[in-house]
Amino acid sequence: MMEQPISEKEISPHQAYSRTTLLEPDAHAGALRRTDSPADSRADVNRKKALNKVLNERTYITADLERVIYGSFDRKPACLILFNFKFRFEADSHLRFKRAEIAVSFKATPDSLNKPAPGDDPVIYNFAPKKMYGNLTVENLSWTYGIELPCMVSIGPAEVGVQPYMEKTSSFQKGYRMEIFGREFKDARHNEENEVIWTVKENSQHKNGIPDQLKFAIILGHKGRFQADIKVSAETGSRLKLFGWPWSKDDPVLFQPPEGFGMPLEIPRWFPDLETIKNEEWAELVPQWKEWESQIANIG
16 A cells, blocks of 8 residues: 655654655656655656755756656667756746756666665666757956056166056956756766766856756666666855755656656657667757757767
8 A cells, every 4th residue: 555645744844845745746646755665666667756856935946757768779778768857946036046966876776685786787878968058148358457667767877766557458258158067977886887967057147047947868778677866956046055954855766677658659760779869869859948059969
């Protein structure tokens, strides 16, 4: 029997902003549980609501699982996973998100008989976007500097030092843009990368926050059941860093090959050979705002 949601009376003040109290029901999402409850593997397989972090009703971060497609990469079992992150904040406010870091790591799911070794964890094959930039904003600047030049003047038998002064002005341009950088990561226990980290920065001249919606895609190799852990940290306009308390840790999202999720109505050209996805097809998988420069770099 599925565990009943925790009532507000059972929640301590330190859990006041946890997803348990503020998350609205989603008919299409899998169940969310307390992090100290026993794992319910079936309920969390392909759970749509992958992450839900709420500071208040106008400031929160969510992530939805949009697509899970199993195929192959270089003739090895592989999976394509798409996430849709949403950042909600009041633009131009002190609580706007000026910077965010998103980390998605994968590991093999243990069962009652076996505890997987690091070598059993999924391996990152590809991801998008790797680099993406907003439109460039140019600021014209100038600065003035002065130089004192010592000069010796002869007056009769003596020399007198005078300090002539010269002033010069130099003009230059400085550019600002929204930036997204992605990178693979492995810790000391792994020989191959099993994590992707994206860093998102606002246009520091406009100071209107990071984009309110971002889509990310990952292709990984696997050896069976695995899970994804998602961590998000954010910095606000007032330099308040939001991570950890009062946000509780979200349960991992479980994946059970070959159980897909969100398959498109039309079978893609590249299915099931995930290594054949072309740059323009990557851009369709992770479409971004039109005002951005579409520079999804070094894909495939």
